[in-house]
Amino acid sequence: MSAAIEELRNAPAMLPLFAKALLRANVKPGNNPVLPNAGIRLRDVVLDPKHLRTYRNVCGFPADGMLPVTYPHLHAHPLFMSLLLRSDFPFAAMGLVHVRNRITQFRPIAEREQLDIECGFGELVRVAKGYEFSMLTSVSTGGELVWESESTMFRRGGGTGVEEPRSAPNTTPVTDAEVWQVPGDIGRRYGAVSGDRNPIHLYPLSAKLFGFKRQIAHGMWTKARSLAALHEQLPVQPFTVDVQFKLPVFIPAKVKFAHTAVADGIDFRLVAQDGIKPHLTGTLRHAD
Template identity: 80%
Template sequence: MTTAHIRELRNAPAMLPLFAKAVLRAGVKPGKSPALPDIGVRLRDVVLDQKHLATYRKVCAFPADKYLPITYPHLHAHPLFMSLLLHADFPFAAMGLVHVRNRITQYRRINEREQLDVECRFGELVQVEKGFEFSILTSVSTAGELVWESESTMFRRGGGTGGGQDRKAPATPAPVTDFEQWKVPGDTGRRYGAVSGDRNPIHLYPLTAKLFGFKRQIVHGMWSKARCLAALHDQLPEGPFTVDVQFKLPMFIPATVKFAHEQSAGGIDFRLLASDGVKPHLSGSVQSAV
């Protein structure tokens, strides 16, 4: 994963100043023809903190072993994401962006003692029906070997192509009957925010979430993905594999949710649903990457 304009960082950017800058840039307007800057950032020799890793495992319910949970490298990419979103040439305000899809490919399991080189850059920007979608591409290497990469797709509402009003609503599926039921406490957003550094107000308290139009706090999408994969931990492939998810309806917490999964051709399909077993919070699949 390379680009002509990669900036080397000595340290991971501190999240609190980044969020303050996001507030200051909240009024940024994209103009008629927004374009992404051809930039990226790289952080070398990231040493993993065992206490931090243990806390992440506890928050997301991963078992302890000598390998990183597949979603864990995303935490080290997040400050790099934010530095890209707050670049002077980025055409949108970071506040209000919605994470709609995330795809991770793990080429081999990463030992928790390995040092990591993390690089993030912008992918493509596409105008869609209700606004714009763009991707942030991340690669993680150790000793020059690519071991992990991801694509996070973000959505910005407004300025879309329009149309689609005559589209028929899909038929309502039957409630799932084979599932695990989970209780998601109201402090999950604060706990995940503390370990991830993503302390977006919409995830913290009812009052802070209401300031941004939510009736109460919602859980992080990447917590939902991690929690699903923790539940599937013993079924994940030993070799290279890809986990692709779509984030759907927000999960207001506290909540009761249902996790359902089934074997599919070459992998596993899974869903995280509201307490009615119908409304989707997340859908995803695990597929071999061989």
């Protein structure tokens, strides 16, 4: 059965959504959670040059007349939140963890193109320590699909208890790498431009309220910053960038970014100062 798509005239405001998330913080999924058969569409999104310029400054992208490959995610985020705060969504939005993100760009998107953005739910899977589900986004312009993504979210609790076999982690220390100084205010700066002002990203005290020793960088900032570092190597042809978010980046921090060219694209990773502890692992591959 196809999803019921809600048409919006304007993007939802993030502050009321965050307030609603606090009110729904104690929602319990029950024994057999089911995702709503629903989606949201926002048409004719005109991009704000000032907002785009701020995003580039925060993430390190150059101004080249095209949208940074991660930029459409920002316009999908309020739609994500609206879906997560539906009365029939089985989990509390607070406490969800973004564990993976895959973006496919079918062609570069010019700054002045108007975008149609549609978001919906993917598959819900019960895993060892809880549940995983995906949020799907497609971006079109003039009826042409130009960008799509899948964000995989994790909710702890109610899992199977059965661990899946995993490949051995890469413990080879990063040696030939860029060293980045991640400032302590990057969570506030990225939160201001993205609308994602989750307290775990803002200040040491607000992060401690949620069990962190201090604030952490947004996962999507680490992905954006990595792709900004690879900007000159990004293909014009369709490509997919798939990342897994590993250990959080407690900020301020010093991290290392390394990348390797492979036959069909680029492998990259962001690691701690010791060159081993992983924050993000990613692959860039040419899309079919």
